[in-house]
Amino acid sequence: MEELQELLKTYPANRHSLLRILQAAQRQMGYLPGEALREVASYVGVSPAEVYGVATFYNQFRFIPYGTHHTVVCLGTACHAMGGQLILDAFERELDIKAGEITPDHEWSLDRVGCIGCCTKAPVVVMNDAINAKMTPFKVEEVLAGLGLQLKRSTDSEGEEAGEREPQ
């Protein structure tokens, strides 16, 4: 929290700066723990409830940390039309968490987003800040296995062979 104190000093202590302060705090910490919200409230001079009210209004703010691997599934119109829900289903199934959650070992976290504006590459997924274009449920497994996740179904040598075929 000392680092947060330092950060706060670089912003004017008024109500108008609240959103920027919360954004900067999240950049620094990766998420906004309750303690940070209280610190911000006392700095800006409003109640913690008001800070919480603003923070929960915006999708950008998180109240749980990111996993080592953070995935955001885009569910914009184009992604939806091209099967985005199936991609989210595949992540939820393999990671055993729902969108907005993190695995107990803090390795994986999953989110959904309204649209990232990459509609021509739909359906897309942002994994660790890189955009994965034209996803399929099968590619989801490939990407997760590539990052070291033990897939739910057994993958023997035969399976890998079949996996070489690009799904249409």
Add this chain to the structure above:
Amino acid sequence: MKKQVKGNLNDLRQGAHNTWEELETSALTVRIGTPTCGRAAGSLDTLQTFRERIAKEGAEAHLIEVGCMGLCFAEPLVMINNPESGLPPILYGPITYEHVQRLVEGFVLGDDPCLELALGTVEFKEDGTPYIPEMPRFEIEERLILRNCGYIDPLNIEHYLARGGYLTLQQVLQTEPEKVVSEVEQARLRGRGGAGFPTATKWKLCRQMEKEPKYIICNADEGDPGAFMDRVVLESDPHSVIEGMVIAAHAIGASRGFVYTRAEYPLVMERLKVALAQAREIGVLGDAILGSGFNFDIELVGGAGAFACGEETAMIASIEGQRGMPRPRPPYPAVYGLFGEPTVVDNVKTFALVQRILEQGGEWFSRIGTPNSTGTAVFALAGRVEQIGLVEVPMGTTLREVIYDVGGGIPEGRQFKAVQIGGPAGGCLSESSLDLPVDYDSLKEAGAIMGSGGMVVLDESNCMVETARFFVDFLARECCGKCTMGRLGVKQMLLILADFVKGEGDEEDLDLLEKLAEDIGQGCLCHLGGSAANPVLTTLRYFRDEYEAHVKEKRCPALVCKELITYYVVPEKCERACDHCVLTCPTEAIVTDERTRLKKVLQDKCVKCGTCLDVCPPEYSAVIKVSPPEKVKELEEAAGG
């Protein structure tokens, strides 16, 4: 002092112009598009490989990073101009890093234009290569907003200056602000954010206010899913928007401006930051702009991921650090806006057009498009269409021209079903609307809205009930919660639609949904809520048969709604020895009969992800979807068990 600064800009422009001319006529240039979507396709790898190859070979080539070229279906895009070859500039795509070696050896070091990788030529005609300006796309397109996009380096202000950048501003600063407003009025420019409010009316109102200071906000909070025009303009040609904003500030007498953009657009933020710093450096932004007595600066504000902030009063609340909730209008922001001061809020594309109007004249602009909707419209064409990308056409172009001539029609021989226009609060129009001219009034009449310009094409493989559910789900999530109709009404529509896609609704619900949608249309506080009914009303209007199939027959005609379909392997088509579906099924729901080697889907294990259908080799196409689910039993019985 005054003249000195102005003289400097002219010198700077002349220098930039000379460098640009030399680059265009005698240097070997390689342009690579690296906007966000190009990056998603791997354009940064392409760029890096070019850089390494060119350095290794010691070739004298200029690598230019440009923005979006509009032909997103062929990304990553590369345009090479090799004047020594005597050939016109050639556009290539898609060029991944594997192709770079071939292009460097062929056309950078040699004179083999590698036509097998080319999309076409952009200047004069060469035999064998498609001549891009003659593609129907370019006959229809007219690029006012996108004229620099994909051509100049957005991070290099000299490129913008070389193309006449900030010259208009120089002239505008010499004229009376009223003259600027009347030019925009003569152009009959309507706001490009979607509602189509006359820009000059807004400006006049704000200008007449005697309060100071006044503010300008550029609305770059492009929250509509399926829309990416504003992102592209800001990523590819940020200075045209900045110039437009300074012109507008001069016209209304504003001293401070804000660009409010989305948290989901990091590259926009990055490039705008650079562009704003450059603009300050050459004196077109900041104190005493170009030596005049006019002070104006622009601040970049990053949104925090709330769709409602695209609404102007909500955006103002958000800049003030509040929850981004709309408030009733009037008073309009032009009277009572940011921090209670007179404020003009305009869309990114509106500002880009303001620059063009002041450059070419309002009369010129008013002749483009239709009498009531002048100028051009930019659409983000996505979904089930062959050549997805960014399109700029004169207002009044028909939907058919945009989808078939510019977009190249529907891929894989499938049937067009609908086009979704205007974002989640827009509407889904059917085939019968294809000859509708695209302008503010015609679209409104058909039940859709111009919106910010997202155009998502849907084909027979999309379910309209599910599509309506998707939009209502989005709007229910993004609803700010202030008014009852928005908070509870939209939620109720969602619950009814969620029942429909599960096959659980009845006909009474259908009537209830229609009634509710009409009430929401009238009872919401802001237009985002009010138009939340559009996706429901338009799908009911044009695709009622699909609703009825879901409700009465528990059947999804498009074979999309998970609860209403099952997967089935057709025994006569299954190759039997091939195990693709068995091996790739994520839940091991497909088993092989030991005796016949036929595959069977275990319905209780199947999660309906569709992987088996994707991986079944096209020569067999043995996996099919059937609806209603019970139909699979009939098929199994017919097949003998």
